[in-house]
Amino acid sequence: xxxxxxxxxxxxxxxxxxxxxxxxxxxxxxxxxxxxxxxxxxxxxxxxxxxxxxxxxxxxxxxxxxxxxxxxxxxxxxxxxxxxxxxxxxxxxxxxxxxxxxxxxxxxxxxxxxxxxxxxxxxxxxxxxxxxxxxxxxxxxxxxxxxxxxxxxxxxxxxxxxxxxxxxxxxxxxxxxxxxxxxxxxxxxxxxxxxxxxxxxxxxxxxxxxxxxxxxxxxxxxxxxxxxxxxxxxxxxxxxxxxxxxxxxxxxxxxxxxxxxxxxxxxxxxxxxxxxxxxxxxxxxxxxxxxx
Amino acid sequence: xxxxxxxxxxxxxxxxxxxxxxxxxxxxxxxxxxxxxxxxxxxxxxxxxxxxxxxxxxxxxxxxxxxxxxxxxxxxxxxxxxxxxxxxxxxxxxxxxxxxxxxxxxxxxxxxxxxxxxxxxxxxxxxxxxxxxxxxxxxxxxxxxxxxxxxxxxxxxxxxxxxxxxxxxxxxxxxxxxxxxxxxxxxxxxxxxxxxxxxxxxxxxxxxxxxxxxxxxxxxxxxxxxxxxxxxxxxxxxxxxxxxxxxxxxxxxxxxxxxxxxxxxxxxxxxxxxxxxxxxxxxxxxxxxxxxxxxxxxxxxxxxxxxxxxxxxxxxxxxxxxxxxxxxxxxxxxxxxxxxxxxxxxxxxxxxxxxxxxxxxxxxxxxxxxxxxxxxxxxxxxxxxxxxxxxxxxxxxxxxxxxxxxxxxxxxxx
Numbered sequence: 139x140x141x142x143x144x145x146x147x148x149x150x151x152x153x154x155x156x157x158x159x160x161x162x163x164x165x166x167x168x169x170x171x172x173x174x175x176x177x178x179x180x181x182x183x184x185x186x187x188x189x190x191x192x193x194x195x196x197x198x199x200x201x202x203x204x205x206x207x208x209x210x211x212x213x214x215x216x217x218x219x220x221x222x223x224x225x226x227x228x229x230x231x232x233x234x235x236x237x238x239x240x241x242x243x244x245x246x247x248x249x250x251x252x253x254x255x256x257x258x259x260x261x262x263x264x265x266x267x268x269x270x271x272x273x274x275x276x277x278x279x280x281x282x283x284x285x286x287x288x289x290x291x292x293x294x295x296x297x298x299x300x301x302x303x304x305x306x307x308x309x310x311x312x313x314x315x316x317x318x319x320x321x322x323x324x325x326x327x328x329x330x331x332x333x334x335x336x337x338x339x340x341x342x343x344x345x346x347x348x349x350x351x352x353x354x355x356x357x358x359x360x361x362x363x364x365x366x367x368x369x370x371x372x373x374x375x376x377x378x379x380x381x382x383x384x385x386x387x388x389x390x391x392x393x394x395x396x397x398x399x400x401x402x403x404x405x406x407x408x409x410x411x412x413x414x415x416x417x418x419x420x421x422x423x424x425x426x427x428x429x430x
Numbered sequence: 431x432x433x434x435x436x437x438x439x440x441x442x443x444x445x446x447x448x449x450x451x452x453x454x455x456x457x458x459x460x461x462x463x464x465x466x467x468x469x470x471x472x473x474x475x476x477x478x479x480x481x482x483x484x485x486x487x488x489x490x491x492x493x494x495x496x497x498x499x500x501x502x503x504x505x506x507x508x509x510x511x512x513x514x515x516x517x518x519x520x521x522x523x524x525x526x527x528x529x530x531x532x533x534x535x536x537x538x539x540x541x542x543x544x545x546x547x548x549x550x551x552x553x554x555x556x557x558x559x560x561x562x563x564x565x566x567x568x569x570x571x572x573x574x575x576x577x578x579x580x581x582x583x584x585x586x587x588x589x590x591x592x593x594x595x596x597x598x599x600x601x602x603x604x605x606x607x608x609x610x611x612x613x614x615x616x617x618x619x620x621x622x623x624x625x626x627x628x629x630x631x632x633x634x635x636x637x638x639x640x641x642x643x644x645x646x647x648x649x650x651x652x653x654x655x656x657x658x659x660x661x662x663x664x665x666x667x668x669x670x671x672x673x674x675x676x677x678x679x680x681x682x683x684x685x686x687x688x689x690x691x692x693x694x695x696x697x698x699x700x701x702x703x704x705x706x707x708x709x710x711x712x713x714x715x716x717x718x719x720x721x722x723x724x725x726x727x728x729x730x731x732x733x734x735x736x737x738x739x740x741x742x743x744x745x746x747x748x749x750x751x752x753x754x755x756x757x758x759x760x761x762x763x764x765x766x767x768x769x770x771x772x773x774x775x776x777x778x779x780x781x782x783x784x785x786x787x788x789x790x791x792x793x794x795x796x797x798x799x800x801x802x803x804x805x806x807x808x809x810x811x812x813x814x815x816x817x818x819x820x821x822x823x824x825x826x827x828x829x830x831x832x833x834x835x836x837x838x839x840x841x842x843x844x
Contacts, residue, residue, distance in 0.1 A: 144661045151658070238493070246498040248682035250689060250715045258695065267693040339693065340658055341685030341715065345495050349656035384662040389653040390625050 139264040141385055147270050148377035150277030151336050153370055155350060156357035157281050158328030160369035161288075163358060164301035165314075165321030168215070168225040172233035173329045173354060174347030179203070180333025182240060185249045185342040192254035196334040200327055207326040211319050233348070240344035248341035273335045280331065281370055284324075288366045297321060301364025353380065356400045360407075376400070484520045484770065484779055486511070486527040487546030489567055490557040491534035495681060499559050499711060499758055503581050504529055505749055506762035507556060509741065514767060520774045528552065534559065536566035543570040543578075552576065553779045554769055556762070561586060561628050568593040576781040577788055579769050581761035583709075583728070584628055589808050589843035592785055596765030596797075597758070598728040599809040600635045601836040604676075606814050607704055607726040608636065609643040615702030616673025617645040622663065622687070625652040629678035636676050648672050657683055660690040667696055674702030685715045692719055710754035713823045720819050728797060729760035730817045730825035738796035754823040764795045798833055806839035 155173055162170045183199035184192065214228050255269040288294035299307040300317050308314050333347065340346060353376050360372035379399060383392035488507060491500035511525050519525055528550045532538040539558060546552045547570070555571055555578040558564040564580050568590040571578035575592060583597035612619070619640045623629025629652060637647050649670035651663045664687075667675065675697075679687040684707040691697040697719060707716060708725040731742040731754055741763050745755050769788065773779070776787035792800045798812035816829040 140661075140665060144659070147661070148659055241493065241497065246495055247711060248685040248715050250685055253693070265695065270693065339686075339690060341682040341689070343495070343682040343685075345656075346658075346682065349658060381659070381662065384659075385665075389651065389657070389663060393654050 177333030178347035487552035506759035677705035
């Protein structure tokens with residue numbers, strides 16, 4: 139039970155970040171390397187606005203995040219979006235600017251956020267910190283909500299259409315620019331939410347988001363562009379792999395094995411026969427065939 | 431429409447790139463001879479001017495993850511130099527210092543240390559926070575035969591003839607603390623650390639001292655730096671049912687580990703807890719978890735000595751400081767004064783002569799009566815103190831261990 143709860147806890151964090159980065163990637167074909175640093179901003183909002191209750195702080199972070207993300211997308215990514223690599227470098231620069239900015243404003247010393255829900259709860263015989271459970275469940279619920287939205291709404295359909303073939307989607311009357319803006323803001327907000335929600339269990343420091351980037355990047359690597367379900371699945375896989383390895387082995391060995399397994403899977407996936415095999419299981423489309 | 435615009439915009443980019451590159455190259459071609467001419471002039475004589483000021487080269491991280499500690503070290507040093515200059519300098523010579531920011535990256539530290547020696551002609555080097563940057567500067571200092579002082583706690587297995595540490599050595603911090611903690615909390619000890627050289631070195635010495643004090647090590651855990659999920663580690667530690675946890679989990683991880691250990695019910699007031707997370711730097715983040723605990727340090731701002739109090743007061747007013755003053759600032763303050771005292775004794779700005787004087791120097795300061803370096807390991811033989819962490823971040827001295835010796839020989843110096 140302990141292990142399942144640990145996986146759930148880890149999935150809440152990685153899931154929000156990975157689905158967020160996948161939404162952005164689907165619409166813009168840009169790996170948002172500032173995703174972790176946006177989470178750091180959310181965490182600092184929770185750590186500094188201590189006058190308000192925790193829920194309000196999270197809401198403030200999200201509301202304040204919207205215009206900032208809009209501005210970033212308009213000013214920095216609009217021109218660069220035509221070239222994926224340039225845009226990725228822009229997000230890298232944005233991440234660095236956020237880290238340095240946080241260091242200037244809040245100094246490099248780590249801060250903590252008081253846990254909003256004290257105590258432990260009994261989950262099928264295993265005592266577990268109550269807040270961890272609350273935040274893991276909240277985060278998972280948000281991930282599920284995003285998946286449902288992507289499946290059931292017009293926005294989700296457009297997102298999938300643009301992810302599959304942006305030119306065709308544009309010809310058919312979708313405005314890819316609007317979608318890109320919307321996706322960047324939505325994906326960024328998921329990161330801000332992840333940072334704010336998990337701030338009471340982590341140390342809030344300027345570098346905290348950067349540490350989260352690697353597992354999230356692996357999640358994106360193992361998912362299929364445009365298919366947010368696979369991103370959530372990949373985040374679950376990354377969380378489970380990391381927790382299981384660390385439960386059975388020492389942390390050092392577990393980390394080395396974790397990287398080895400993820401890299402092996404990524405390498406195997408690029409083999410043509412695996413691509414052909416997995417293509418059996420999905421609707422053939424030109425973009426998907428290209429990605430495989 | 432969209433596809434046609436793609437190649438065009440790329441084409442423009444390609445056109446621009448070579449032009450910029452060409453301009454940069456032309457600029458570089460003009461600048462390089464000029465720069466090398468300057469350097470040539472500087473390289474011809476590395477030794478400081480015999481009748482000039484005493485110059486200290488300070489390599490510290492002022493940006494990056496350990497910038498806060500680096501800044502504290504710089505502040506301590508700055509106040510020490512001010513004080514020495516106010517008292518007439520070193521044998522009548524004024525003291526100057528040049529601060530460079532290595533951002534905690536050993537590649538930067540090496541280059542910056544070389545530049546300080548060659549261009550700034552410093553008599554001594556001081557600074558660095560992390561072990562890898564200290565080693566980088568230590569090597570440069572050894573090659574150039576310029577004394578180099580550090581102020582951060584902890585030591586390494588190796589000793590460099592030109593490197594001197596003012597922070598407490600691992601044995602000095604653990605030897606007085608371990609028997610007392612075992613007597614107070616119990617004999618079962620768990621060791622936990624970030625996974626790099628120093629915490630493993632710390633754990634090795636801790637294990638020996640725990641055995642000597644009649645305790646047993648029931649768990650040893652190391653986790654990579656930047657760990658966000660400590661649940662598996664905390665569960666394994668809890669399963670071993672320790673009475674005492676010695677932690678060398680460092681940086682922001684110290685905060686994450688302590689918080690999660692408390693959330694999972696390991697870190698309770700009944701459990702003994704000592705190590706890096708109790709340092710003054712972490713107090714603002716961990717106050718409720720560390721208050722009431724005892725921490726063994728070389729210096730704290732609670733040291734009741736006139737000179738130490740004067741330093742703490744000047745630090746608070748000069749830097750508008752309200753939190754507990756980091757230990758490294760005090761170690762740097764008294765460390766630099768030790769170095770400058772030795773330089774005065776040497777009566778010269780020649781780095782080699784100053785290094786010899788440092789090895790033989792004895793200095794009375796709040797760190798101890800007649801503090802000196804042991805020749806076989808370059809560890810400062812000085813006092814240690816038990817401080818009890820009180821409300822509001824008062825690191826009050828509750829016991830002084832006079833002259834805690836660490837004479838274990840190390841390769842490189844013995």
